[in-house]
Amino acid sequence: MNQPDLISRRSALQIGFLSGLGLSLPGFLKLSAANSDSEAPKKTKADAVLFLNLAGGVSHLDTLDRKPEAPTETQGEFKSIQTCLSGFNVCEHMPKYAAKADQFTLIRGISHSAGAHPQGQSWISTGNRPVPALIYPSLGSVVSKEISSKPDLPGYVAIPKTEWNAGYMGDAYAPFKTNTVPRPGQPFQVRGISLPEGLTLEKVNQRQQLLDKLNRRFKDEATESQLLEALDQFGLQAYNMITSKRARAAFDVEQESKPIRDLFTPDEFNQSVLLGCRLIEYGVPFVTVTYDGWDTHTENFAGHRRLLPALDGGITAGLEMLKQKGLLDRTLIVIMGEFGRTPKINVNAGRDHYPRVNWCLMTGAGIKPGQFIGGTTKAGDAPDESTEIKPDDIAATIYHSLGINPVMEYFTNTGRPTMLVPHGRIMHELFA
Template sequence: MAVHQTCDGARRRDFLKVGSLGLAGLSLGNFLRFTEAGEVRTGAIAKSAIFINLPGGPTHIDTFDMKPDAPSEFRGEFQPIETNVPGIHICEHLPELAQVMDKFVILRGVSHTLAAHQLGSEYVNTGNRPLPALEFPGYGAVVSKELPTVPELPPFVSIPNSAQRPGYLGVQYAPLHTGATPRSGQKFSVRGLELRNGLTVNDIERRSSLRRDLDTAFGQFERQNDLLNGLDRFSQQAYDMITSPRARDAFDTSQESPPFAEMFGESPFGQSCLLATRLIESGVRFVSISTGGWDTHRDNWTNLKTRLLPPFDQSLAALLRGLEMKGLLDETVVYVTGEFGRTPKINTERVGRDHYPRAMFMLMAGGGIAGGRVLGESDDKAMGPLNDGFSPDDVAASFYHSLGINHHKEYHTATGRPVMIVRDGQVINELFS
């Protein structure tokens, strides 16, 4: 998937090299040494989640919140089309999503005040307004802590990377970055899960045996060192993942049937969505997908209709259809967002739209969310919420609610400071009615 740089220099980048794990420098073994399963939660509607990040800030008024009756300096070049839900219209360049409108909800009038890419991204990836002295954990870190998973599989996978960080929860809840996206019809593997350069399972078993011998020899030292506490258990998890066919198969999109795979197309985003469905089906709890390029200050409509909207439309529609075909949509919550919207009034000099956090869209589906609806509303020029609107905090609280996670639950930082999972915001009950 391409590397994108936004106008303020914040790179929507592949943070790490192909197959690297968590934060820079973490090997698979180190990643798993720092990973523990969270406690089981009851009453969950969803069992897993897919978070789709659109770095750069997609325009709301040209996609899911169109204003065809607004003055020409606002409404833009595109026309709305009908969806399969009477009364709901979206952009003409989203025909596939129009046919699956019954499967998702459009949130309009989502609003905040952070117009910088990095700050806006931190906000929508955590559900908490950023603070200078505290790094909040992203959704994937919280889900990894709260929901159990099987030892052979990572709880949090990002494709190809993620803006979400573990924050004050610590590096043990960092994601496994794939570092790349699958290619159509080709086996996809993640470095660290594949045995390369002639390495065999027997080699891994011999090394594991040697490690156990060394652990026995230095066991007294390890028991006295908090940093090494639990090393044996986490090393065993790394061994389980490397030697497990289940882990390798989970990432192998070439095993999907051709008719199913063809729905997703050949774009990097489409193949990422295909991989996400397979990972969720295999038991991964949280998958994030990042697809950038939405910073359309210039040539907004050309970029949208030729480069951005066609793969987004095909891929997201296929993701929703694919999850439903696999019987996974009801138990998987899907959350789609950028960091903000774009100015309703057109920048005529650059034929584009600029940063605009006062109004944006978000999409949600699955996980007990009743699709086929629009919640919230912007004013007649899409300049802000018509009434109270929603905040990213409200959507975050709703996202956690679908997973049976109490967003008011308190964690503690390394210094003992109590912090709620979502400090502000309330569950949007209409999503689940």
């Protein structure tokens, strides 16, 4: 596609004015580039994001937003334990997090109005309230466009998969999905990385040479098309990845040292976090790990009892791995789902969707640890009056951390100008 492209309304007016003085669009762009080059480079806090997506909606009351003064009918089955932060209690099934709570910042009282999973996921993945007229690009797609990655690795990897998409940016910026997760002691093969049986590198190179000839033959006949751009980009990426030993090594978690691998338990979530951290070390700027199963309309407590130990271990192991490798200062870790769950326990011992209250954990990349931002009422049924926090604010803050302007303006493929996160507030209070 033609750049969803960074000419602001102000710049468009400047172009119109300067064209009257004989300066063309190419000349304007060269002048803008020269001015940009003369400015001091932006100081960014992060160059990578690890987003752990708790798909389905984790219960805030049964995890990090405990309410001992809430009515007994909303309390639930879990006991609370004291964390390393005075006065801060969490669920008994999160002891590892409790011991390292001072290394994270907890944002509580995040609120929106999308009560269904697809709309909730769309909101947290883009920072925009879903509307039928426009599909916004997810965070990872924007990052893959704006931050350079290694040519033999994707800019955006989803482990094992995701519903997040590139929206109006087109499929050239869609996530690379592993569709599987590592298993300890077993070779990890990802389609698109490993050569199929019977296919050699020599044959791959021959096919690529033929494709290059065809591309040159039909170059002049190509039209502006998001599909053609996506096909070109996927083809080049596939070739670079499949012929790169470094790319195969990036996905091979068995090459990690035993002390690092031993930080993670054998479950799928922990192994996915291990892979995500390794990919960031190799230069992938945006990685999502989807951990689903939190949609506990029935047997909420049995479901959370099963899911929480892996979450507890995975988030603390990922933190420790990035710290040991010296990557935490440049990697933003974000942990959240699309919404919380109702204070009221239903007749099936479950909790239902509750977009009015949610939480998010952040750490790394200049985040000041040990903070509490926002809050909820004593019953845990609404944000308190401290501040209004929306998914838009979380997205704007992630972009800011990466040095991406959250109100940067793109053009859709129909020529419509639109900002990345027009209603988001950068949460400067998060940063040290």
